[in-house]
Amino acid sequence: MILTGAEIIVETLIEQGCKTVFGYPGGFVLNIYDELYKRSDRIRHVITAxxxxxxxxxxGYARVSGDVGVVIATSGPGVTNLITGIATAHLDSVPLVAxxxxxxxxxxGRDSFQEVDTTGITMPITKHNYIVKSAKDLAKTIREAIRIAKSGRPGPVLIDVPKDVQLQTCEYLPSEKEQPDAYPRADAAVIEDIVQLIRESKRPYIYSGGGVIMADAxxxxxxxxxxxxxxxxxxxMGLSAVPGDFRYNLGMTGMHGRYASTKANAEADxxxxxxxxxxDRATGKKSKYSQHAKIVHIDIDPAEINxxxxxxxxxxxxxxxxxxxxxxKLTPERRPEWMAEVEKYRKEEASCAPRDDSLNPKVLISHVQKYTDVNTIIATDVxxxxxxxxxxxxxxxxxxxLTSGGLGTMGYGMGAAIGGSVAAGGERTVLFTGDGSFGMNLTELATAVSNQLPIVVIVMNNGVLGMVRQWQTLFYDKRYSQTTLGRKTDFVKLAEAFGAHGFRISELSHLDEVLEKAFSLNSPVVIDCLIDQDEFVFPMIPPGGSIDDIIVKQG
Amino acid sequence: MKKGQFILGVIVTNHFGVLTRVSGLFSRRGYNIDSLNVGETEDPTLSRMTIIVTGDDYIESQIVKQLSKLQDVKKVELLPADEAVIREHLLIKVRVTNETRTQITEAVNIFRAKVIDFTAEAMTVEVTGETTKLDAFIEYVKNFGIIEMCRAGALAVYRGTKSL
Structure with a gap:
């Protein structure tokens, strides 16, 4: 059938199984939005702020669904506003099509109104990008973009479509859903080598990353x-792969990893x-990283090896x-000495646990945990x-x-929580954020309210940019340059102004009562939790340090 | 080839923007390009790049792997200098006088170069060969006065029947 470019864009997305897209209309995507309007029974569009x-x-939609997330934006500022989001997806290997x-x-090329060199700007932060100069290339390009985004190590792909290409007409033939490229398999000899290394090892340690989740492994x-x-x-990035209570799970390793996890990593052979x-956040000083160990590195991306x-x-x-x-190839192998050693690390870790009689972050998280279940989506800012x-x-x-690992994007959480919740059919979502991060994109509360998404925003409010303050305390002799915010924002009123519910907790004794209420509501809630400005994140291995430099508790 | 230099033969799709993708990759990963040459191949949908890079073993292996990840890159190979034929091209305009004309012409003959433009005051010479030969020619004519020069990046193919 003969369709316009804009029709082909929307039809191809539907053909590829895309049920929801996110975006924001504007001058040079009007035609695409017109076609979305006409097909709103077949494809949902969520407008953000x-x-x-x-x-x-x-x-967030892509991370939760495992499918490609699609975002649409207009030229110029529409594109530049996407940049942080695309770069976030790029560093965390998220399949995204913009x-x-x-x-x-x-x-x-004439510096026209709302023109930027979109492919030029996004080249370093996409897996691939296109500018489509003829409508007859559109369907093929969108399919290819989806395949590239999903294949191998996933990542974002951008397709730039000039307005007149959206208006051109050409033949459109529907096609099958694109499958990712076949995954390379390891040779039998390599498998044998890995098995041999495992047999020789007395202290094996599995270091598991985001790739495990993506590979469904x-x-x-x-x-x-x-x-x-x-x-x-x-x-x-790999944290949620294995249940937290699985007996071999030691939790996160690295700069702010759990003590037992980082210690076992360092002591492994x-x-x-x-x-x-x-x-670098996971390894610390590279020359000292797991220096007693042989490292077997399995990854889909050849460029990551070495x-x-x-x-x-x-x-x-x-x-x-x-x-x-x-x-x-393996038969079960018991390593009681190593297990005892690991148990010792766990005990050392437990002895450093913070007090649990005040409204501190750890207590807060463990209380929230009681109100979540296996399907609850957890998002964070940075x-x-x-x-x-x-x-x-x-x-x-x-x-x-859902968390921004590689780019460390403050302001990631609100959008990600929305996308994640939508992907799971309006699933309960908890966003842990700070007053600093929340301030960056809190306008998305409007989106959460419009879509009546059950998102509970837990603002760990300490009135400071806590992580930077922590570094200033430890490494800058307490010169708190620009990190004491002194803002007068009332997050309860703010939530109400957006049409959400707002609560404030200043004492541990009120925590359960408020959480009870918040989690009984089926719409967005903001809970302003007042915590101490000098709560630090420990353990901490200072940048460029190793396990020898680990700081396990305050003071 | 200078010490630490290596030669990359790269087959890419013949699109606009591919050169930017390749050169952008080098700059953002902090690798230096000594020379880059690109032109169409016998298949008009493909271009071939010859890139000369200085770097250690780490850079060498990373560059090949990172280039391979670009969608427009169809093939990347390291061409070992002893298995490749390498040619550079130089156009150089030298000042001439009645006294120096013979000397320069002699050099042109010895280097098996070619005079491609000639006036009473200047001579433009075309030299083809390996880097060291071009360097030697430039060094020799320097004293006569170089008006301008233009040097193209190296081209390299495998010796024998082997190809990319």
């Missing part, structure tokens, strides 16, 4: 841990690193099939609250934890 929120929402409008072909990681008595530590990229850490054995292959092949959540929230299943 700002394009950045839309990009984060599409990102469709942007642009000025007509004849106006390109959580069951294999757990099975491997049980087979060989290997504790599992996680990068922040074999690190089985799966779906990780050895971020990029940050030299692997004893690098395997660029699909994690799921590689691990199941390894498991098949800073201290993010680390507290990463350290203390007991995850129950993969694809339910």
């Amino acid at each position: 700002h394009e950045q929120g839309a990009a984060h929402a599409a990102d 469709i942007t409008g642009n000025v007509p072909l004849s106006m390109l 959580a069951a294999e990681v757990m099975r491997l841990a049980e087979m060989i008595d290997a504790p599992i530590g996680f990068s922040m 074999l690190v089985l690193a799966v779906g990780v990229r050895f971020s 990029k940050n850490i030299n692997a004893y054995l690098g395997v660029s292959a699909d994690i799921k099939s590689t691990l199941s092949a390894v498991i098949e 800073g201290q609250h993010q680390m507290w959540t990463a350290q203390n929230y007991c995850h129950k299943r993969p694809r339910r934890f």
